[in-house]
Amino acid sequence: MYSLTMSTDSGPLRIGEFARRVGVNAELLRAWERRYGLLTPIRSPGGFRLYTAEDAERVAGMRRSLDAGLSAAEAARVALEDSRPTDGLLDDAAARLLARIRDYDEAGVQGVLDESFAAFGVEAVLGQVILPALARVGDDWAQGTLDISQEHFASNLIRGRLLALARLWGRGGGPLALLACAPGEQHDISLLAFGLVLRSHGWRILFLGADTPIATLMEAVKTTEPALAVVTSFDPALLEAEADALRRLARLVRLVLSGPGVSDPFCARLGVRRLDGNLVAAANEIAAVG
Amino acid sequence: MYSLTMSTDSGPLRIGEFARRVGVNAELLRAWERRYGLLTPIRSPGGFRLYTAEDAERVAGMRRSLDAGLSAAEAARVALEDSRPTDGLLDDAAARLLARIRDYDEAGVQGVLDESFAAFGVEAVLGQVILPALARVGDDWAQGTLDISQEHFASNLIRGRLLALARLWGRGGGPLALLACAPGEQHDISLLAFGLVLRSHGWRILFLGADTPIATLMEAVKTTEPALAVVTSFDPALLEAEADALRRLARLVRLVLSGPGVSDPFCARLGVRRLDGNLVAAANEIAAVG
Amino acid sequence: MYSLTMSTDSGPLRIGEFARRVGVNAELLRAWERRYGLLTPIRSPGGFRLYTAEDAERVAGMRRSLDAGLSAAEAARVALEDSRPTDGLLDDAAARLLARIRDYDEAGVQGVLDESFAAFGVEAVLGQVILPALARVGDDWAQGTLDISQEHFASNLIRGRLLALARLWGRGGGPLALLACAPGEQHDISLLAFGLVLRSHGWRILFLGADTPIATLMEAVKTTEPALAVVTSFDPALLEAEADALRRLARLVRLVLSGPGVSDPFCARLGVRRLDGNLVAAANEIAAVG
DNA sequence: ATAGGTTTTGTCAAGCTTTTGTACAT
């Protein structure tokens, strides 16, 4: 739910409104603070308590424990324990990302990404936070625990972040790579990630994105003469249908296929290289060879 | 209409008759001239003021603003402003943008966008540079003067810029708008532009983007309870196929359809509102009514 | 709703009409302005407040938050925070950065940097936010309006961010640039910024950092054979003392000097190039030539 | 839970200035 109890970032509340929302009366809140240090709200200049959404979660935890039969002292200890922030490790970041996506919490997603990029750098975040989280989103959707709308929400948000990082990636003097999704293929995010890693090796990127007809790609290859063209597909059928066109394309440019829709036999038949699952590693390898 | 009173070609009038026709007493007309330079009537050889139909329009504008509650000084400023044409710097930016797109010149495109945003502000650039340029790209492609690869290149680049501006547009306390392309529809850029303008009015945006099944949209509507849902389509067939689902959706949320694929009759049949061609204006209107 | 009544561009209103439209009485509007700085309307020549449509939206936000139970002070804070969608872009970011530095507000500084990097990309932020802000910090310190400890605080924070961005910047196949501060020179941030821009052109960077003896640099040049070496200094004396060593260095590699400690005559004497004040532009130029 | 003091915030008033429609003398 968006937040019946505590709107996402409505700012600190004074004790009256806060008590109303969490359903615990103000005197009791002060008592819990005095006795167990359950909350330590910041104060207004004049000394009024100001509570945040995090405090609301702590109170909720306290009430859960009380309902479960714990003593107040124990319940407070548990609630405090639970609400200690976990360290900003990579796995944790992925988990937090997922949780924010579930809530359609845009500011939250942006926050996790901000922190992660600042702490771990682009490449690590791509490989160990963003791509795993998106894979997980796909799985959860398949299992029915998550709706496609959340997948759409997350994709657009993350696409925006990656495109911002991609700014000016067409500039410079390195070898040029042409990146495109197969005709009919809409998943362009892993391709974006691939491009970013390649860029970090000094390559120039020309990104054609989702659903690119092979003829279009061929046109761009003739005009820009890239050192490499990458075509990605999640659906085997999409590429099968284009086998001939791809074969012709491979005569003009070094061609690489990637994505779960690409099989080794298919690549062998066309005589082109295939990138395996780990796109970040693959990009590093390509760049090294290239 | 204010020119009912001012016959079209009655020739120049002296202040007495003019005052009677525009319904503003002569003393006041002189005061407005002296204080705000609202009118600069030519003079007869003997020094009498001679007013034209254009002057009458200016006076009418002045009165409209006064009735709207503006101060006399401000009303005069507005009336004068309105009777002056605007410049064509924005058109030039659109032309330069197009030229850079033709060359696959990423840094160039980014540069033009940087300059334009800095000089004219987001809203003007959206409405008068980016959307016109993309429309032109579409036309040129239809005419064969431009390749689809350039369209892909430009779309991805501009999508990135708009998504960057969209950062944190889900945050805050304003009414929530849910934005999505019809199932099968891939053109999400004008929808992004629409969202940005709505955001500038304080709305919160949840963006589901391209190719969103109506069922998905419905799911998100139930969870987030937006004040408005917008579905866009460039292809009439895509919406026709979903008429029933849209009708159900319209029972849950205030629904608006947009894009060239939406016809007035279709909207009438569903009993929903339609947004016309100019998305920026439409967003302003929606925000005002909202 | 909040802008049914506020037509989009009717021009500024005085407080009476404005109060009527937003439904908040004039006394209260003035109180909110005085106490929380909610609005800062421009004034008529005689001192009357003139309100715009944007102000109306801010008031609407304030009322929403009040209805949600926030205290007036907090509601104003939220309304102010929210009403920064899209428009006051990069200049605004620089100003906010400076304000956070003054307050030793680390989270605030990181937040501004997060936002800026995510929305505008590295190069724009370096050139138009970070470097201007640091220059300003230096000026303010010289004028005594800012403490040296604030300068240290800002430097360390920003250095950390730039180093995070610099991850892996030695990788790839582009031309190599060797970057170092003159012996005794400790200011390495602008050199870092320079490196990042060069990197965005696909160059590889080897960063030797603060206080690098020329002999060390020479050694590195022999080993790595860079296409360019940059030495920076803020103090003329530091370079003067090394004139001979620099001359020898310039025979091995294309050498460029930068920083306020470098004079044109000195460069002419050594026959090396000098970079002028705007490092971002300079890097772009170098990269283009290189 | 109550008592007694403090902070916050909407409202009001007094005294003065600006703005603006209208009037008057030349």
Add this chain to the structure above:
DNA sequence: ATGTACAAAAGCTTGACAAAACCTAT
């Protein structure tokens, strides 16, 4: 027609006040 004057309406600033909400301590 012009220039000046005038008075009502609307606004400005400063200061104050009282009800509501909150504080601590018993």
